[in-house]
Amino acid sequence: MMPxxxxxxxxxxxxxxxxxxxxxxxxxxWWTVQRGAASKNPARWFISSLILRIGIVLSGFYLMGASQLLYLGFCMLGFLLARAVVLRITSYLPAATVPAMASPPGNPPCA
Incomplete structure (x- = not known):
């Protein structure tokens, strides 16, 4: 008998x-955007990161919610809480943490 x-x-x-x-x-x-923006081939960064991140997160949700729907709900709540925390932390970090992203003043890099 379980407690x-x-x-x-x-x-x-x-x-x-x-x-x-x-x-x-x-x-x-956040890490992918920082690295991908400074890359010569950003599509490779964004696509591979998306596939990897979604694969791991969906596997985790499946493992948590396989036994009971309540656990899936708690897992999703934690996921959303982590989103708020990561948004708060990364908003205080400088925009150009990658040296290659620091562009000189003047025309934007895409102009």
Missing amino acids: ENINWVLGGLALLAGCTLGAFFFGGL
Whole structure:
């Protein structure tokens, strides 16, 4: 017989897993934009990163939500919380953290 509060423990683990998945997804997105913008072939960066990030996140959601829908909900809540945290952290970082992105003043690089 399982203890009654095991559901809360598993729900907390699902929330933590969602936070981890969200931090990986949105942190990876920020990292990809930083690297892809300075790359000679940005499409390769963006497409490969998208496939990798979506594959890992969907696998994590599948593993969390396979047993019970409540755990999937906690996982998604953690994912959204991680989005807010990553947005807050990256908003304080300078826009051009990659040296190749620091362009001299004048015309924009795409003009």
